[in-house]
Amino acid sequence: MTSLNGLENIREINGIIYISNNKKLSSINGIRNIDPNSVHGKDFDVLISENPSLSICEIDLICNLLVRDTIKDYIHDNGPNCNSKEEILNKCSVAVKNINGFDEINIYPNPTTGNLHIDPFDKNSIQLEKILIYDSIGKKIKNSRL
16 A cells, blocks of 8 residues: 555544554555544554655644644654654644745744744735634634734
């Protein structure tokens, strides 16, 4: 198996993320639509291990899980950038550089479970009128006019 494509319609698992022992797996993007709130386990919540071809783990689901203090993870022996919580979160924090081509806006932290800062680099060049924020599964969580 080289990818988890075909699992995109799964929205809830009410269990753990367990991805292990697959030498050819290079993409976990197929699980991107799982609600992070449905991921929970007894000994661990997220296990990603021994997938040497897997070097992109920074999908929204995994990023949103790993920023939580309560998540227990076991991540090791994967491809580059996917060997620890720290490696993955480092890639998560730079996953979104611009929005719709606007590189004049700084959004941080990404991902977040709390406050989100949206700052134009040059406050005179951009005037924000409305902000829509969606979570990792596409649910609108904020709609504000400024």
